[in-house]
Amino acid sequence: MKEPAQEWLAQAVRQVEADPQAIHRLFPQAERRGGPGARAALLGALRGHHTVIRSLYEAGDSGERLAILTVLHELDLEGTAVALVEDALRSNDARLVAAALGPYGSAWLGDHSFRQGVLKCVFMSIPLEAVAELDRRFDAELARMLSDYAAELRAAGRPVPRDVLERI
Template structure:
C-alpha cells in the first residue's frame, strides 16, 4: 500500500465521512487499488452513498469491490441500479461474483440477457455455469431465434449455451 492510500485509510478509519472526500481522488492519488482499500473501512450506507454520488469510474470501483466487502445483501440495490444503466462496464460489473450471489433467479437471467444485448461476453458473467437453468436456456434460444429471423448472426457464446 502506498503512502497516500495508507494515510487515506487511516483517515477513513478515524472518520468514515472522510471517505466522501477521499474516494473520488483515490485512484488518481493512490492508484487502482486505493478505492477498494477505502471501501473496506466503511459501512454499507457509506458504500451506497459513494456509489450513488460517484461518476462511472467510482461506481465501477464500488461494484468491483462488493464481493470483498462484508455487506450481506445490503448492496443489492446498487447491483440492480447498475443493471438499469446503459454502461456496459457497469452492467458487466453488476454480474460479478457479488451480483451472481445476491440477485434472484429472475433478475440474474434478465442481467444475462442484457449482457447479450449489449455484446458483453458471457465469460464475464460470474456464476453462469452454476446458475444456468432451463428458463435461461429458453430465453437465450428465443433471442437466437429472433436474431436468425432478422437475418442477423447469433453471438458464438450464446450458441454454446443453447
C-alpha cells in the same frame, strides 16, 4: 521511506477507519493520489458500512461506481448492496453491466434479475464469460430466454453470438 502515493493511501485509510464519512472526500481523488487499488483499499476500510457505500455509489461517476461494483464481493455486505447491482444493470455502460454480474451480483441477485442481466449482456455484446458463476446459475428458464432471443435474431437474418449458441 514510503512513496508519496503509499503515504497518502495509508493516511486516507486511517481517516476512513476513524470516520467513514471521510471517504466521500477521499474516494474521488484516490486513484490519482493513492494509485491503482486505492479505491478498493478505502472501501475495505469502511468495514461493511453499507449505507456509506450506497451513498458513495449514488454520488459517484462511472469510474467510481465501477470501482465499488468490482469489490462488492470482498466487502462485508451480505445482500445489502443488491440495489446497487440492480442500478448498474439498468445503465447503458457495458463496464457497469459486466461488473454488476461479477461475484457479488451472481451470488445475491434473484433469479429473475440475474436472467435479465445475462440477457442484457447478450444485447450489449458483453461476452458471457464476464458473468460470474454463470454455469451454477444457468437454468431452464435462462436457456429458454436465450433460445427465444436466438430465434428472433435468426428470423431477422442476424447472426447469433457464439457464446449464446454454446449455451442453448
